[in-house]
Amino acid sequence: MWWFLAALGGGSLALAGRYFWDRRAAQRGDAEELEQIRKLADEDVTLLGEELRRLDTQVEGHPLDPDARADYQVALDAYEAAQRAATRIRAADGISSVTDTLATGRYAIVCVQARMRGEPVPERRVPCFFNPQHGPSTTDIVWTQPKVGTRTVPACAQDAARIGEGDQPKVRYVKCGSREIPYWEAGAAVTPYGQGYFAATAGMNFIPFAGFEPNTGRSFGWGHLEGPTGHDLGDEG
Incomplete structure (x- = not known):
């Protein structure tokens, strides 16, 4: 009987070891996914900032009408909001709010550029x-x-x-x-x-x-x- 109990105990230890190993592997995988998501968010936020700097150069010396100024402010607000949201990502799905905000900012930039050219603003797509x-x-x-x-x-x-x-x-x-x-x-x-x-x-x-x-x-x-x-x-x- 003793060998049966020993074998049973050894099997339980093996199962417990496998459980903790799988759990650590899953945690490592989650951490890698989160790092990837944060990297994507940071890259896209940085790129929007660069687009805004180029827009600054484009509008310099060109007075904006009230609608263009409002769009410009939307783009600036979106950039700042995306920056804040990117720092608060704690899970992979947290990037959704960042990318949604970035899309709003990029559309606002396109609207500013259209208004500067005297063209109708494009459809939001x-x-x-x-x-x-x-x-x-x-x-x-x-x-x-x-x-x-x-x-x-x-x-x-x-x-x-x-x-x-x-x-x-x-x-x-x-x-x-x-x-x-x-x-x-x-x-x-x-x-x-x-x-x-x-x-x-x-x-x-x-x-x-x-x-x-x-x-x-x-x-x-x-x-x-x-x-x-x-x-x-x-x-x-």
Whole structure:
């Protein structure tokens, strides 16, 4: 009997050891994901700050009308709010509020620039799918990715032109292990990054992570545009 009890006790210790090992591994994984998310937030906030400095140069010596000044203030407020929110990220989904605020700031910058040129302000659209740092998209294009399929995605004017000429878009890459991959292939860890950028705008919601397997980054489909009824507007891949 004693050997049976010893074996039972040894099995329990092994199970307990495996539990704590798995728990530590999960904690390490969570910490790495959080570090990745914070890095993405910091990079995008920094880039908005650079865009505002360029806007400062553009408006210097050009009086702004009340609407342009209001848009300018929205952009400044968004930058400051995003800075504060980035420092408070304690979980991966915390980046959603940062990216949503950044999208507001970038749209406000576009509005200021349009007003300075005497043009109507553009429609508020979701950011460029290929890289949300590019700012609001200007059009929806049909894009085919080898081994994945074809979908309609929002794109900035520059990326739309590149694709129209047969070139590759300027994609936002993130680090996954030792590899650099498009952010939409990074799986569940980066999903909140897109959720803030691609919140419902003007009755249309772009879902860039709809076709990726959580926690693996393996793709079995990809993002699509939905109308107000939830109907997929993209081609079948």
